[in-house]
Amino acid sequence: MIINRKELAREKVKELQNGFSAFAETKEVAELIKRELAKLNFKVHEDVTDLGSWFIPEKN
Template identity: 80%
Template sequence: MIINRKELARAKVKELQNGFSAFAETKEVVDLIKKEIEKLKLDVHEDVTDVGSWFIPQKS
């Protein structure tokens, strides 16, 4: 099974837009998510751990 990293990142950003947290394990996916967050100007907190990054939407 081939995983498209861009589609994975878009799905995780959609979760953020719907108010849910998202987790990414690889630097590539984390970078893609960050890029989309900036583009959409989402208010999201990033919690970096040893195994990946959690993205947590902030309530306005």
């Protein structure tokens, strides 16, 4: 099965918009998520670990 990284990033952004945290295992997917969030002006806290990046939606 081939995983489309852009589609994966979009799905994770949808999770964030629904109030859930999202995890990106690679830097590439994390960058794609950040780009999508910037377009939407959606604020998150990013916690970068050795295993990947957690994105946590900020409360208004």
